Amino acid sequence: xxxxTRKPGQQIMIGDSIVINLVEVQGDNVRLAIEAPREVKIYxxxxxxxxxxxxxxxxxxxxxxxxxxxxxx
Amino acid sequence: xxxxxxxxxxxxxxxxxxxxxxxxxxxxxxEEQEFVIIPYDEESPFVFLQSLKTAELAFLxxxxxxxxxxxxxxxxxxxxxxxxxxxEEDLLIYVLLTLPGxxxxxxxxxxxxxxxxxxxxxxxxxxxxxxxEYKTKHLLFPVQNITGGDE
Numbered sequence: 001x002x003x004x005t006r007k008p009g010q011q012i013m014i015g016d017s018i019v020i021n022l023v024e025v026q027g028d029n030v031r032l033a034i035e036a037p038r039e040v041k042i043y044x045x046x047x048x049x050x051x052x053x054x055x056x057x058x059x060x061x062x063x064x065x066x067x068x069x070x071x072x073x
Numbered sequence: 074x075x076x077x078x079x080x081x082x083x084x085x086x087x088x089x090x091x092x093x094x095x096x097x098x099x100x101x102x103x104e105e106q107e108f109v110i111i112p113y114d115e116e117s118p119f120v121f122l123q124s125l126k127t128a129e130l131a132f133l134x135x136x137x138x139x140x141x142x143x144x145x146x147x148x149x150x151x152x153x154x155x156x157x158x159x160x161e162e163d164l165l166i167y168v169l170l171t172l173p174g175x176x177x178x179x180x181x182x183x184x185x186x187x188x189x190x191x192x193x194x195x196x197x198x199x200x201x202x203x204x205x206e207y208k209t210k211h212l213l214f215p216v217q218n219i220t221g222g223d224e
Contacts, residue, residue: 011175028126038151051186051201054209058132058169
């Protein structure tokens with residue numbers, strides 16, 4: 001893992017098509033502006049992680065599920 | 074026709090045109106790119122999303138609009154492009170369901186990341202609604218206020 005120190009107004013380049021601009025730092029909030037090609041997906045880590053976790057749970061339960069009670073509602 | 078193995082349904086034959094392709098996989102299941110939809114039964118809104126590759130992998134899904142009539146979202150341009158979406162009528166929308174224990178009344182739907190299928194070309198994607206207020210868990214049957222405090 002590469003760890004860099006940056007100041008507001010400075011950038012990080014990843015490859016030659018992704019630029020991360022550090023816009024501002026206020027307390028414990030860091031504001032980033034990201035330029036990337038359309039095909040590069042950008043998500044807040046916790047949202048993507050939450051969906052991965054939920055998908056794993058959704059996949060782990062199915063084998064003998066009985067929905068009779070739900071359907072008859 | 075293709076013959077696939079499933080834990081729930083045993084060995085089944087499916088027509089090639091019934092295969093739904095998730096070209097980017099599903100988050101946490103990126104290697105799983107081909108699925109087929111198998112109804113739970115003929116009259117219920119529940120369906121299984123069965124993996125072609127992994128016999129034991131099947132997600133339970135439902136049409137969200139049955140349980141959440143006001144559910145709505147906007148599909149981002151990237152997803153529209155990735156799925157080759159031309160018109161809304163071509164779309165089939167499902168949400169994945171999770172059951173925390175044995176009580177099916179506790180079942181929740183993931184409204185934050187609906188499964189969007191383009192029926193025209195069978196391309197599908199779990200779309201993440203980055204800007205919405207929806208969560209990964211919404212009770213299918215919200216708990217009624219049994220103490221009747223409304224009056």
